[in-house]
Amino acid sequence: NVLILDFGSQYTQLIARRVRELNIFCEIKPYNRLPEDLSEYKAVILSGSPFSVRAEDAPHPDLSRIKGKVPLLAVCYGAQYLAHFFGGAVAPSNTREYGRARLSSIDTSDPFFKNIQEETQVWMSHSDTIQELPTGAVRLARTHDVLNAAYKIEGEQTYAIQFHPEVYHTTDGKQLLENFLVRIAGLEQTWTPDAFVEATVAELKEKIGKDKVILGLSGGVDSTVAAVLLHKAIGKQLHCIFVNNGLLRKNEFTEVLDQYEHMGLNVKGVDASARFLNALEGESDPEKKRKIIGGVFIDVFDDEAHKVEDAKWLGQGTIYPDVIESVSATGGPSATIKSHHNVGGLPDFMKLKVVEPLKMLFKDEVRRVGASMDLEPERLGRHPFPGPGLAIRILGDITREKVAILQEVDAIFINGLKEWGLYDQVWQAGAILLPVQSVGVMGDERTYEKCVALRAVESTDGMTADWVNLPYEFLQKTSNDIINKVPGVNRVVYDISSKPPATIEWE
Numbered sequence: 001n002v003l004i005l006d007f008g009s010q011y012t013q014l015i016a017r018r019v020r021e022l023n024i025f026c027e028i029k030p031y032n033r034l035p036e037d038l039s040e041y042k043a044v045i046l047s048g049s050p051f052s053v054r055a056e057d058a059p060h061p062d063l064s065r066i067k068g069k070v071p072l073l074a075v076c077y078g079a080q081y082l083a084h085f086f087g088g089a090v091a092p093s094n095t096r097e098y099g100r101a102r103l104s105s106i107d108t109s110d111p112f113f114k115n116i117q118e119e120t121q122v123w124m125s126h127s128d129t130i131q132e133l134p135t136g137a138v139r140l141a142r143t144h145d146v147l148n149a150a151y152k153i154e155g156e157q158t159y160a161i162q163f164h165p166e167v168y169h170t171t172d173g174k175q176l177l178e179n180f181l182v183r184i185a186g187l188e189q190t191w192t193p194d195a196f197v198e199a200t201v202a203e204l205k206e207k208i209g210k211d212k213v214i215l216g217l218s219g220g221v222d223s224t225v226a227a228v229l230l231h232k233a234i235g236k237q238l239h240c241i242f243v244n245n246g247l248l249r250k251n252e253f254t255e256v257l258d259q260y261e262h263m264g265l266n267v268k269g270v271d272a273s274a275r276f277l278n279a280l281e282g283e284s285d286p287e288k289k290r291k292i293i294g295g296v297f298i299d300v301f302d303d304e305a306h307k308v309e310d311a312k313w314l315g316q317g318t319i320y321p322d323v324i325e326s327v328s329a330t331g332g333p334s335a336t337i338k339s340h341h342n343v344g345g346l347p348d349f350m351k352l353k354v355v356e357p358l359k360m361l362f363k364d365e366v367r368r369v370g371a372s373m374d375l376e377p378e379r380l381g382r383h384p385f386p387g388p389g390l391a392i393r394i395l396g397d398i399t400r401e402k403v404a405i406l407q408e409v410d411a412i413f414i415n416g417l418k419e420w421g422l423y424d425q426v427w428q429a430g431a432i433l434l435p436v437q438s439v440g441v442m443g444d445e446r447t448y449e450k451c452v453a454l455r456a457v458e459s460t461d462g463m464t465a466d467w468v469n470l471p472y473e474f475l476q477k478t479s480n481d482i483i484n485k486v487p488g489v490n491r492v493v494y495d496i497s498s499k500p501p502a503t504i505e506w507e
């Protein structure tokens, strides 16, 4: 196990992902939550930071507990702070030190630089520079502008680099991390999806014993993989609940329910469409729509959970980015199910003990774990779909008629993307029903009908997104199909806005 001590860099999670790509498990902890017991960690990595080590409010943890005791790799701010803490000097730099640079004068006799050539490209992003190395340090490499680009402490497994090995632009970054973790710290590369499944199933068996677990399935990747893991561990003691809120995609409820049953899951499909749609009647405000849906979901789920006698656990598909404590965060980790209506206290199911088998995984790892358990690629590659579903894609108030129209439009668009081989190139796609009517002609008649927008974006995590340059031929065919086949729609537009400043959803 590797500990990544986070000083607040935007790249910290990227370090973790690179380490895990080497099949080595790692955890991120904020610098001010250094675990009491470091004996379980075979190596520590110090991250970068937006701070200057010279700033008073910068992260200044006591490194003497780590340095010389555990193999240590200090990156960027980490490298500067290591120097600052142990007798070196860090000062503002007078040359630009941002972007690509080339390493030279590399000490290739050191195992850290095994298989690395002179002039290898690295990525720099810092404004301070290490003027004097800390006590006992020797330089291992420089760049044109940065004298102390890499150093180590003699007689220790302590290394420091001014550049970022985790970013793509550092060509040999992964090799450097491997050199440090495997050659120097002696870690084994055994953390694979199969090993994760085996260890997690054993752990879940031990933890849950003969108890019953309730889990809400959404059709999404996370809840599905969580369910399959739990099912492997405890079989029919896992009670899954799949709620139809009436705002899913066309046929999604029956098709996905079928798939779940096919996978052998003990799943109950609950069609609560009417309850949701009735509660939403006349409501146009996006946030109120979300609250209503969240509230009804909790009520429906609570009713169903009560039908499972003696349940002790609530399973959740929480993943690592939901629980990583970040340095800048003001509060604690986020809760997966937020209580929208806890005026009368928490609903009973929220008092159950929580089991979250994916809590330590990134999204791409969830997919790989799913694949190693033979989940269908179709389920694992599914686009994200928001919890409130089509409710936030019908601008304004929601009626059954509008839901039915949007389901048809969305199905034509999504099936088209699949048929044209475009679905997997897109991160998320969907259709939006606009509160706009416009004039058209159909045969000899003038029409005055609805307008839909199509949206397809590329993204990695939904935080930023670019609209996708879909082929005109595809858009043309899709638009014709929609207007010809969906009564009530006479106009189709394509959303060409990126996030930011636009969001992915329109509400």
Ligand code: XMP
Pocket (backbone or CB within 6 Å): 290, 384, 385, 386, 387, 388, 392, 428, 462, 463, 499, 502, 503, 504, 505, 506, 507
């Ligand atoms: P935005 O619209 O904020 O969307 O750019 C980013 C991602 O979040 C999804 N999204 C939601 N998911 N409940 C959800 O479960 C919501 O209320 C919600 N709003 C947006 C959106 O689909 C996209 O993937």
